[in-house]
Amino acid sequence: MWDFTSPRKVIFGEDALEYLSEQSFKHVFVVTDPVMRKLHFHLIEKQLKAINAEITVFDEVPGEPTLQIVEKGAKLLAEVNPDAIIAFGGGSVMDSAKGMWPMWASPQDGMDAIEGLDPFGKLNLREKTSCILVNIPTTSGTGADVTWSTVLTDNSAETERKASFGNRELVADITILDPILTKTLPRHLIAGTGLDALSHAIGGYLSTWSNDFSDAFLIHAFKLLWENLTLAYHQAESGEVDFEIREKLHNAATMSGWGFGNSQIILGHALGHSIGAAFKIPHSKCIGTTCWYSLMYNKNTASNRIAELARAIGLNGNSEEELTEQLISGVKDLLGELDMPLSLQEMGVTKEKYDSEIETVIEYALNDSGTLSNPRPVDYEDYVKIFEKLFLGNELDF
Ligand SMILES: [Fe+2]
Incomplete structure (x- = not known):
């Protein structure tokens, strides 16, 4: 037996971002990095404002995402309780969102909520959090918008280490591919x-x-x-x-x-x-x-x-x-x-x-x-x- 896991929807092409304004999100949690916040965030903000969604932005994702930043994001998610997480950026941003979500869903497990993940285990993320994951990649490379695994860095100890984890439930519900976002790529x-x-x-x-x-x-x-x-x-x-x-x-x-x-x-x-x-x-x-x-x-x-x-x-x-x-x-x-x-x-x-x-x-x-x-x-x-x-x-x- 084998398994082929896919996102529920892929929206692509010119003006794909407008799909956001057709949703009924009440509170959206946007995970991004400082560069994307400055360059292109206004494009999705405009769409979300059109449906009067409340927006919380977490824009602290570094180039190499860490377990510590994921933990910080997960805590904020628990306070905000959004009905959609939007990962808006490159691979690091989407990988961070993939870590935050299960950590938010199982706060009692701490780091084990992600480090102990089994690719096919039942997390019931959507049921537990009443939330979905929307990925909006801004580079054309990693494919992290539709994959289920990720690698995070743990720099809490003296020797830095990489922690990799994954679960099929981390494949996004929706991925939005709007080529306008790649306009500024060097x-x-x-x-x-x-x-x-x-x-x-x-x-x-x-x-x-x-x-x-x-x-x-x-x-x-x-x-x-x-x-x-x-x-x-x-x-x-x-x-x-x-x-x-x-x-x-x-x-x-x-x-x-x-x-x-x-x-x-x-x-x-x-x-x-x-x-x-x-x-x-x-x-x-x-x-x-x-x-x-x-x-x-x-x-x-x-x-x-x-x-x-x-x-x-x-x-x-x-x-x-x-x-x-x-x-x-x-x-x-x-x-x-x-x-x-x-x-x-x-x-x-x-x-x-x-x-x-x-x-x-x-x-x-x-x-x-x-x-x-x-x-x-x-x-x-x-x-x-x-x-x-x-x-x-x-x-x-x-
Ligand atoms: Fe790669």
Whole structure:
């Protein structure tokens, strides 16, 4: 038996935000960050004022969401008792809202309310709080608006640690995809977040847990991202915004999240998460490159699936091997076109730092769920070799 979990509604396209003014919310709790509050909050405020909804704004979400900020938000939720939580921002904001909700619903459990979550356990969040979750992503990348898991940082102790948790009930009731919100995205974030979405599409499609339903979302998302990412990037160079292209990227990021949330990610994310944690490299800066490494590592084991992705974007080849090689070099070219660093060195990691952290990095990678569902098994020795190559930017040859 398998399970494919989806949001109840996806509202998309031009003026999608107007959907808010068709709701009957009485009190809305908006989770956001200081930048979004300043840049675009007025767009949703206008819609909520039109229905006379009371609004409480929690705009303290940092770039790396913490358990402590989630706890603060949960306490405020208990005071406010909203009938809708609106997560308005990027992945950190949506991840924070996913933590606040179960903590609000079970205050007696403290941190255990989220840390002890079981993906399929019954939380009865909606019944307990009489509230729903509405996600409004402002970047086109994480897919966090339709996934059910998240990672939060606990910085209360001397050594910072990451706490990951998830439950299927955390998939939003409604996700609203309005491309206008991506208008102010800087060029490097269009590239980085778009590559994150591309990596979700590729990883979810190659994952050992992929299935007929996730395949449908992922292969089309991959095609949309491939066709539109460089266009949006180059347009942004000249300050141009084509909303049709932005809409395709915005939709594709959610479709990728929808797909991989119901299959899994693979080696590219295990690499990205581990170097991100140890060397403080932003996910959007490294994930495209680690995705390229995951394709090289999996090319013999998953050539049939990689070839299907290659065919979806119109590549031609006489064999699966040929198509696989074409896609791998295509991804490398894409990284170059998007001005992405191709090695840990180019990402700013020194040899000293690498040597002092590599054992921790490998431990993180081995424990990452992306290792578990990778098509080609990967062990300690494999990681030693992969990270050595990644440090220098050399292609994999084993
Ligand atoms: Fe990601």
